[in-house]
Amino acid sequence: MTSMTRARRAARSAERNRDLSLLVAVLLALLGAALTVVYFMALQAGAAPRLADLAYERLPGTGVQNPVTAVLLNYRAYDTLMELAVLLAALLGIWSLGPAAPGFQRSGAVLAGMVSWVVPLLIVTGGYLLWVGGYAPGGAFQAGALLGAAGVIVRLAGDPRAGLPGEAAQRWLLVAGVLVFTLVGLGLMVFGAGFLTYPPKIAKWLILAIEMAATVAIGVALAAAYVGGRPPGPQARPTAEDEDALSATEPAAENTPAPSP
Amino acid sequence: MLTAQFLYGGAGLVLFALGLWSFLVHEPLLRKIIALNITGAGVFHVLIAIAYRGDVAPPDPVPHALVLTGIVVAVSATALALMLGARLQDAEEEDRRR
Numbered sequence: 001m002t003s004m005t006r007a008r009r010a011a012r013s014a015e016r017n018r019d020l021s022l023l024v025a026v027l028l029a030l031l032g033a034a035l036t037v038v039y040f041m042a043l044q045a046g047a048a049p050r051l052a053d054l055a056y057e058r059l060p061g062t063g064v065q066n067p068v069t070a071v072l073l074n075y076r077a078y079d080t081l082m083e084l085a086v087l088l089a090a091l092l093g094i095w096s097l098g099p100a101a102p103g104f105q106r107s108g109a110v111l112a113g114m115v116s117w118v119v120p121l122l123i124v125t126g127g128y129l130l131w132v133g134g135y136a137p138g139g140a141f142q143a144g145a146l147l148g149a150a151g152v153i154v155r156l157a158g159d160p161r162a163g164l165p166g167e168a169a170q171r172w173l174l175v176a177g178v179l180v181f182t183l184v185g186l187g188l189m190v191f192g193a194g195f196l197t198y199p200p201k202i203a204k205w206l207i208l209a210i211e212m213a214a215t216v217a218i219g220v221a222l223a224a225a226y227v228g229g230r231p232p233g234p235q236a237r238p239t240a241e242d243e244d245a246l247s248a249t250e251p252a253a254e255n256t257p258a259p260s261p
Numbered sequence: 262m263l264t265a266q267f268l269y270g271g272a273g274l275v276l277f278a279l280g281l282w283s284f285l286v287h288e289p290l291l292r293k294i295i296a297l298n299i300t301g302a303g304v305f306h307v308l309i310a311i312a313y314r315g316d317v318a319p320p321d322p323v324p325h326a327l328v329l330t331g332i333v334v335a336v337s338a339t340a341l342a343l344m345l346g347a348r349l350q351d352a353e354e355e356d357r358r359r
Contacts, residue, residue, distance in 0.1 A: 024282060028285075031278065031281075032274055032278035035277075039270055039274060039307070040267060050321055052319075052320075052321035052323060055322050055323060056319070068325045068326050071323055072326045086333070086334050086337050087333060090337035091340075093341045093344070094341055097345065097348050098348065139329075141329055225340040228343075
C-alpha cells in the first residue's frame with residue numbers, strides 16, 4: 001500500500017516537474033526571441049562610438065602591434081593580472097579538496113612513441129604562439145593552453161603528475177605569472193611611472209617578460225587542474241622504474257619555451 | 262555582411278538560451294556544469310559578433326580581449342566545479358555505504 005502511494009506521489013511529482021520544465025522552456029524561448037530582436041535592432045542602428053578607434057590610435061606606444069595583446073597587457077593589464085589570480089585561486093581550491101587520483105596505467109610503446117612526438121611539438125608551437133602574439137593572433141593564453149594540453153597528454157600516457165615537477169617547484173611555477181606581473185608593476189612605480197604603466201621604449205620587453213611567466217603559469221595551472229588534486233608526493237612513486245620514466249618526461253614538459261625572433 | 266553578423270550572433274543567442282534551459286531543467290551536476298559552459302560559449306559568440314565592424318575596418322579588439330579573459334575564467338570555474346562535484350559524489354557514496 002505504502003509503496004503504491006509512494007509510486008503515485010513520484011509520478012505526480014514527475015508530472016509537476018514536466019510542467020515546470022515546459023514553463024521554463026516557454027519563458028526562455030520568449031527571452032531568446034526578445035534578445036534576438038534587441039540584437040537585430042542594435043545591428044540595424046549601426047555603429048555607435050566604440051573603444052576600438054581609441055585602441056588603434058594609441059597602438060604605436062604600447063610596444064606591441066597586435067591590438068588584442070595591447071588591450072590585454074597594456075590598456076587593461078590590471079584585468080589580466082586579476083585573471084591570472086583567478087586561475088591561481090581555482091587551482092588552490094582544487095588542491096585544497098584533497099590529493100589527486102592515481103593516474104592512468106603506463107602507456108604502451110605506440111602511444112608512448114606518439115607522446116614523445118606530440119609533446120615537444122606542442123611546446124615548440126606554444127613558444128611560437130607566445131612570440132607571434134606581439135603582432136598577430138597569439139599570446140600567453142594560447143601558448144599556455146597548448147602547454148596545458150601537453151600536460152594532459154602526458155598524464156593520459158601514464159605519468160601521474162602530468163610531466164610536472166614536484167609540489168614545491170610546481171608552487172613556484174604557478175605563482176610565476178602573478179609574481180612577475182606584480183613585480184613589473186611595482187618596479188615601474190619605483191621608477192616613477194604608474195602601476196603597470198609601461199614607458200613606450202621598454203614596453204615590448206616588459207610585456208614579453210610578463211607573457212613568458214604567464215605562459216608557464218597558465219600551462220602548469222591547466223595541467224595541474226587536470227591532475228585534479230594535490231600532486232602525488234615522493235611516496236606515490238614506489239619503483240625505480242617509475243622514477244626513471246618520470247625524469248625522462250619531465251624536462252620536456254617543464255621547459256620554458258624560449259621565443260625566437 | 263549584416264546577415265553573417267546577425268546569424269553568428271543569433272547562433273550565440275540560441276546557444277545561450279539552450280544552455281540556460283538545460284542548466285535550469287536537468288538535475289545532474291555534470292549536466293549543469295556543461296550547460297553553463299554552453300551558455301558561456303553563447304555569450305562569447307555574441308561578443309565576437311559585436312566586434313565585427315564591416316569588411317573594411319579591422320574588428321574591435323576590446324570584445325576579443327574580453328572573450329579571452331572570459332574563456333580563462335570559465336575554464337578555471339569549470340575545473341573547480343568538476344572537482345567539487347567529484348568530491349560531493351564521493352561523500353554521497355560514503356554516506357550510502359554507511
